Amino acid sequence: MTCRHPAEAGPSRRGFLAGGGALIVSFSLLPRFAAAQAAGQTGPALPGSLAKFPMLDSWVRIDANGAITVFTGKAELGQGIKTALIQLAAEELIVTTEAIDLVTADTARTPDEGYTAGSHSMQDSGTAIRNAAAQARALLIDAAATRLQVPGDKLRAENGMVIAEDGRQLRYGELVGDQILHVQASPQSVFVDPSRYRFIGKPVPRVDIPAKVTGGIAFIQDMRLPNMAHARLVRPPSYGATLSRLDTAAVEHLPGVIKIVRDGSYLAVIAEQEYQAIVAMRALETAAHWDEKPGLPDSATLFDTLAGLPAQQVPVRDDPIAIPPNARIVEASYRRAYHMHGSIGPSCAIGLSENGALTVWTHAQGVFPLRAALTELTGLPRDKVRCIHVQGSGCYGHNGADDAGADAALLALALPGRPVRVQWMREQEHIWEPYGSAMLTKARAALSPEHQIIAWDYTVRSSTHATRPGGAGNLMPAWYREKPLTQPVPKPLPLPEGGGHRNAAPIYTIPSARVMYEFMPAMPLRVSALRGLGAYMNVFSIESFMDELAQAAGLDPVDFRLNHLSDPRAREVVTRAAERFGWLGFSRTPGTGRGFGFARYKNLAAYLAVAVEVAVDRESGQVRMVRAAAAVDSGEAVNPDGIANQIEGSILQSASWTLYESVAFDRTRIASRDWSSYPIMRFPAVPDRIEVQVVERPGEPFLGTGEAAQGPTAAAVANAVADAIGVRLRDIPLSPAQVKAAIGV
Amino acid sequence: MITLLVNSALHKLDIDPATPLLYALRNDLSLNGAKFGCGLGQCGACTVLVDHEPVYACLTPVAALEGRPILTIEGLAENDKPSPLQQAFIDEQAAQCGYCTAGMVMRAQALLDHNSIPTEAEIRAYMEPNLCRCGTQVRVVRAIRRASQPAREAAEASLPR
Numbered sequence: 001m002t003c004r005h006p007a008e009a010g011p012s013r014r015g016f017l018a019g020g021g022a023l024i025v026s027f028s029l030l031p032r033f034a035a036a037q038a039a040g041q042t043g044p045a046l047p048g049s050l051a052k053f054p055m056l057d058s059w060v061r062i063d064a065n066g067a068i069t070v071f072t073g074k075a076e077l078g079q080g081i082k083t084a085l086i087q088l089a090a091e092e093l094i095v096t097t098e099a100i101d102l103v104t105a106d107t108a109r110t111p112d113e114g115y116t117a118g119s120h121s122m123q124d125s126g127t128a129i130r131n132a133a134a135q136a137r138a139l140l141i142d143a144a145a146t147r148l149q150v151p152g153d154k155l156r157a158e159n160g161m162v163i164a165e166d167g168r169q170l171r172y173g174e175l176v177g178d179q180i181l182h183v184q185a186s187p188q189s190v191f192v193d194p195s196r197y198r199f200i201g202k203p204v205p206r207v208d209i210p211a212k213v214t215g216g217i218a219f220i221q222d223m224r225l226p227n228m229a230h231a232r233l234v235r236p237p238s239y240g241a242t243l244s245r246l247d248t249a250a251v252e253h254l255p256g257v258i259k260i261v262r263d264g265s266y267l268a269v270i271a272e273q274e275y276q277a278i279v280a281m282r283a284l285e286t287a288a289h290w291d292e293k294p295g296l297p298d299s300a301t302l303f304d305t306l307a308g309l310p311a312q313q314v315p316v317r318d319d320p321i322a323i324p325p326n327a328r329i330v331e332a333s334y335r336r337a338y339h340m341h342g343s344i345g346p347s348c349a350i351g352l353s354e355n356g357a358l359t360v361w362t363h364a365q366g367v368f369p370l371r372a373a374l375t376e377l378t379g380l381p382r383d384k385v386r387c388i389h390v391q392g393s394g395c396y397g398h399n400g401a402d403d404a405g406a407d408a409a410l411l412a413l414a415l416p417g418r419p420v421r422v423q424w425m426r427e428q429e430h431i432w433e434p435y436g437s438a439m440l441t442k443a444r445a446a447l448s449p450e451h452q453i454i455a456w457d458y459t460v461r462s463s464t465h466a467t468r469p470g471g472a473g474n475l476m477p478a479w480y481r482e483k484p485l486t487q488p489v490p491k492p493l494p495l496p497e498g499g500g501h502r503n504a505a506p507i508y509t510i511p512s513a514r515v516m517y518e519f520m521p522a523m524p525l526r527v528s529a530l531r532g533l534g535a536y537m538n539v540f541s542i543e544s545f546m547d548e549l550a551q552a553a554g555l556d557p558v559d560f561r562l563n564h565l566s567d568p569r570a571r572e573v574v575t576r577a578a579e580r581f582g583w584l585g586f587s588r589t590p591g592t593g594r595g596f597g598f599a600r601y602k603n604l605a606a607y608l609a610v611a612v613e614v615a616v617d618r619e620s621g622q623v624r625m626v627r628a629a630a631a632v633d634s635g636e637a638v639n640p641d642g643i644a645n646q647i648e649g650s651i652l653q654s655a656s657w658t659l660y661e662s663v664a665f666d667r668t669r670i671a672s673r674d675w676s677s678y679p680i681m682r683f684p685a686v687p688d689r690i691e692v693q694v695v696e697r698p699g700e701p702f703l704g705t706g707e708a709a710q711g712p713t714a715a716a717v718a719n720a721v722a723d724a725i726g727v728r729l730r731d732i733p734l735s736p737a738q739v740k741a742a743i744g745v
Numbered sequence: 746m747i748t749l750l751v752n753s754a755l756h757k758l759d760i761d762p763a764t765p766l767l768y769a770l771r772n773d774l775s776l777n778g779a780k781f782g783c784g785l786g787q788c789g790a791c792t793v794l795v796d797h798e799p800v801y802a803c804l805t806p807v808a809a810l811e812g813r814p815i816l817t818i819e820g821l822a823e824n825d826k827p828s829p830l831q832q833a834f835i836d837e838q839a840a841q842c843g844y845c846t847a848g849m850v851m852r853a854q855a856l857l858d859h860n861s862i863p864t865e866a867e868i869r870a871y872m873e874p875n876l877c878r879c880g881t882q883v884r885v886v887r888a889i890r891r892a893s894q895p896a897r898e899a900a901e902a903s904l905p906r
Contacts, residue, residue: 078842078879205838212843213834213850214827215778215819219843222777255761275761275768344782344790344878345844394842394879426783641838645884649841652880675787675876683872686882688865 044187048127049073053111056139057181059132060089066160066173068093068100070129073113074121075105075365076208078394079706080642081121083206085129087199087638091192092133093172094157097199097207105367105389115366115468117397117529118497119605119704122638126702134189136181143175194698201698203641208391220363220390221348225419228350229258230274231411232281234267235428236480238292238669239526243267243480245289254280261414264482265290268407270415274423281425294667297524303335303440309520311461314492316504316515321455327446330552334443334541336732337662338525339436340672342680345393346429347400351412352419357384358412362405363392366468370402373469374409377478377485385409396653398468398528399433400424406475427673432476435663436530437463437523439500441541445510451553453564456513458542462500463523464490465533476526492519493533497602503535503711506542507600508564525663525670532601532710536654539599539711540718540732547595547719548728557596557719558583567600569695573609573631574598576693581611581629591616592626593724597712605704607633607695610651610712612687614720618745621736623721625655625687628713633695635703643705644692650709651690656681658714662733747807751776752820762808766800767791769807770817778818778847782876789875792848793817799855799874818847821854830854833892834885841879849875853889861896863889 046054053059061069070089076082082102090097103109105116113125137157144162145152147170154165163169194200211218236243243265251260251269256276261268269284271277297305323329350361358380364370367387375382387405395401407422414420424432439462446455467474471488478485493499501517530536550560558578565571578584578596586594593616598609610630616623628651634643660679664671672678714732722728727742749756749766751774758773765784770776770793779802782790791802794816821828827835830850840846849872856863856871863871868889877885 078840078844080841203838205835206840209835209838209840209843210827212840212846213818213831214822215776215817215847217777219777219780221780222771224772224775273760273768274772275764279761342878343844344788344842344876345780346782391842393844396878423781426785426787645838645841645881648883649880652882653878656880674785675783680876680878681880681882682876683869683882683886686869686886690883 046185046187047131049111049113049124050128050131050185053128054184056132056136056183056185057179058111059129060093060136060181062136062172062176062181064173064176066171068095068172069103070100070133071103071110072125072129073105073111073368074125075116075367075389076391077116077365078391079646080206080639081116082208083204084122084638084642085126086207087204088126088130089133091197091199092130093137094192095160097204099160107367107371107387112368115369117365119601119706119708122702123704126638130191131189132185134191135185138190139180139183140172140175143180144170147175200636200638201640201696204639206642218391219345220350220361220392221345221423223350223361223390225350225352228419228421229270229272229415230277231268231270231407231420231422232277233407233422233424233428234269234281234284234288235432236265237290240295241265241290241292243288244291247287248284251280251283251287254283259415260284261411263410264484265480266410266477268411268422270411270420292668296665296667298667299665302438305524306438306440306461306520309522311518311520312492314501314517314519316495316501316517317513319512319514321457321512321514323446323455326449327454328552329444329446330549331444332545332548332730334441334537334544334730336439336537336540338438338527339530339657339661340430340663340678341396341399341433341530342678343393343395343399343429346424346426347404348392348421348423349404349408350419350421351408353412353416357386358409359386359388360405360408361388361390362401362408363390363395364401364405365395365398369468369470370405373402373472373475374406376472377406377475378409378413396531397436400429402469403432403476406477410477430673430678431670432526434467434526434528436536437465437500437527439534439537441537443541443545445545445549447549447553451555451563453508453510453549454512456506456510458504458506458514459516459518460500460504460534460538460541461518461520462534463520463527464492465499465527465529466490466493467528489521490523492517496604498534500534501538502533502602503538503599505603507570507603508561509566510564525665531653532707535599535601535707536657536710536714539597540658540714543597543599543712543715544718544728544730547722561596561598569607569633570598570600572695573607573633576631576695577609577611577629580631580691580693583611588723591618591724593720593722595716595718595720595723597714597716597719599708599712601704601708606708608647608708608712610709610716612713612716612720614717614724616721616724616739618743621739621745623659623717623734623739624685625717627687627689628716629691630709631693631695632705632708633697633703634705635697635700637694637696638702640694643694646706647692647709648690650707651713652681652686654710654713655717658717658732658734660733748811749807749815750812751815752817758807760807763806765803766793766805766807766810766815767802770802776817776819780844780847782845788845789852790845790848792851792875794851794855797855797858799852818850821850829895830857830892833888837884837888837891839881839884839888841881845875845877849877849885853892856889857893862893862900865890
């Protein structure tokens with residue numbers, strides 16, 4: 001795997017096309033093949049994203065020199081997806097991982113796989129690439145069989161060659177004539193047998209880490225294009241503020257200033273050098289006068305406000321409920337504050353408007369949806385807009401990346417012929433990113449005399465968890481232009497994955513249950529997708545409530561869960577996490593507690609159970625997670641260390657959300673403007689150790705994992721706090737003030 | 746004209762003396778390691794060493810740095826080989842998105858320069874200024890311990906038996 005300078009992505013396409021030889025296909029034709037297939041054929045569905053892009057050479061191309069290029073519509077977000085996809089391709093093509101050049105999300109080059117979100121990359125793209133690579137290998141062996149006049153089963157593929165028993169060999173590059181990979185995939189592939197795996201299931205080191213620890217070019221922020229100008233934005237101080245007065249005279253003549261861009265209340269400055277742009281931005285901030293309105297709810301009564309907002313009732317499960325008179329009823333309600341993505345690197349993008357075409361380099365999670373939005377925003381035809389993904393700072397969902405892409409597009413159009421790099425400042429990311437919605441849940445359940453749950457009634461109330469572009473009206477810069485776009489009214493995401501109701505249905509065996517999603521179309525604060533969407537709060541609520549029920553039943557929380565779990569894979573992660581933690585032998589010292597949490601993400605992806613120990617400081621009310629032990633079943637684990645890394649990170653991030661985080665605001669402005677007004681976990685609070693067991697499931701389908709620990713960790717922490725202090729806390733964050741009030745300090 | 750001594754090389758730069766070191770490194774010297782994270786000294790993504798001490802490059806104007814030795818992550822490698830600390834980060838796979846990583850490595854380098862055998866508690870206390878949002882801190886602590894392992898073993902070997 002060569003680490004290519006992101007800026008070379010364009011020229012390398014020409015290089016590839018000019019490279020001579022075989023397998024050159026105009027990619028733009030491919031969606032038509034897909035449409036033809038969808039319209040004409042009704043055979044068995046193709047696996048993963050092959051269903052949408054069925055041509056093998058959409059995914060795998062081999063040129064006459066034998067160079068292998070693999071294409072994915074998914075993006076590296078820091079989750080390690082590039083490495084896992086390269087492992088799959090190398091495994092099935094029987095080559096080294098270094099032999100694979102992976103091209104990620106680019107509207108001009110790769111399949112349209114939508115967003116890199118929802119823990120879908122392995123299921124969608126991994127499945128497609130693995131099947132395409134396996135089928136490409138079979139076609140290469142077939143071609144060699146014809147060429148060498150020997151049966152295919154007397155041939156083996158190895159290291160980029162097909163080799164006959166008599167020692168004759170043909171390189172892949174010699175076999176790819178006649179566009180042999182330009183064919184439709186078949187539903188079935190013959191995969192490498194698990195006993196012969198060289199890469200799958202192995203902790204292959206991440207391909208992108210060396211550049212990141214040596215100062216290599218690794219991020220969009222590191223791209224330097226020739227003659228690049230630097231832009232900074234002057235954002236309104238609050239949602240909906242309008243620019244009433246602006247005297248730019250003092251700013252225009254500052255050193256390096258090329259242009260001040262004003263379009264209604266949209267304001268930016270472009271300068272020759274980055275620091276000049278920052279100085280000019282600060283001067284413009286001083287010069288700008290804004291009209292603001294107090295449009296935010298009172299934060300002291302936020303949850304009362306939310307409870308009173310109009311909501312659409314979306315039934316999730318609606319069994320008839322009959323509660324026998326001897327049942328015991330338990331009730332609880334839970335609340336969750338607004339949370340930030342809080343990427344360490346604020347959003348960044350580069351735009352270039354040249355010869356009527358616009359190119360935007362972006363760290364957005366969906367380059368194709370962003371292209372659609374930019375087409376609408378700029379009025380350019382679709383074939384004149386290209387979006388290329390380049391990695392940014394970890395995003396964890398829909399942060400400022402798309403909006404920065406829109407900024408880059410608008411500013412590039414204002415300065416044609418030069419690349420324009422736009423970099424958000426810290427406070428801009430904090431104030432303008434779409435947050436994870438505040439949520440309320442209510443749970444009520446009936447326990448039989450035998451301590452089984454016999455009825456369940458659960459309601460979750462939330463704003464949307466999806467305002468991603470697609471439509472330009474979801475791009476924040478569009479709201480402030482002279483001719484503004486308004487944000488479309490959101491709709492609930494469909495089940496089974498769901499949005500605010502993701503994981504709202506309990507996975508436990510419960511004979512009758514009613515689960516209702518109260519979807520609020522209103523968004524008091526700007527919100528969108530944050531890692532796990534509603535699953536974080538629903539799992540926190542359900543798993544906290546399971547502990548409350550276990551306590552009412554007088555049973556151990558792990559036993560109580562197992563009493564309601566029939567899926568053996570669920571039972572296995574619960575049992576393994578408890579054993580690794582030492583659940584039974586746990587000795588509670590004053591101020592410490594243990595807690596458990598479990599979920600199957602979206603009730604259809606990875607299974608994850610986690611047990612944690614916390615220590616509560618009575619004087620300060622501070623809670624520290626001391627250690628955690630998790631077990632995860634991701635189906636076939638392509639890179640177990642990659643999974644472990646994701647789970648460890650998810651546990652720490654969720655603990656930070658759960659213990660510390662809440663977006664602060666007054667009636668007009670967001671008050672969480674930096675890391676001191678929105679504190680997150682720092683090193684001294686990091687647990688002593690986190691153990692992650694990855695269950696081995698060779699041959700099983702991939703189950704999305706990246707978000708799986710967000711909910712279970714939150715509940716495990718709350719359950720451990722309840723165990724430590726003897727009082728149940730039901731509001732996220734479990735702040736020191738709440739802890740102190742609970743224990744009466 | 747400002748003269749900066751970066752990774753043992755002198756550079757004469759014709760820039761505004763108020764320019765924070767971060768922009769001089771990234772844009773004038775094309776060094777990518779130090780990252781813009783907050784511009785406020787709250788996250789540590791821009792950490793580099795000046796006179797062997799960690800500083801926030803986003804806050805430190807170049808005017809204050811004339812002639813003082815500045816070390817960035819690009820200066821850690823020798824003969825294109827990652828330094829022991831960099832190698833420890835690779836061995837522990839102590840990154841996810843990696844945006845904070847260069848700042849982490851530089852702060853950890855300062856720690857090891859001062860204290861070649863830090864305890865786990867000392868590592869956590871020293872690394873407090875640096876934020877990671879992906880949650881790789883447990884691996885970062887492990888990488889720093891791994892890098893200090895030779896010194897730890899040497900110290901143990903020299904103990905009287």
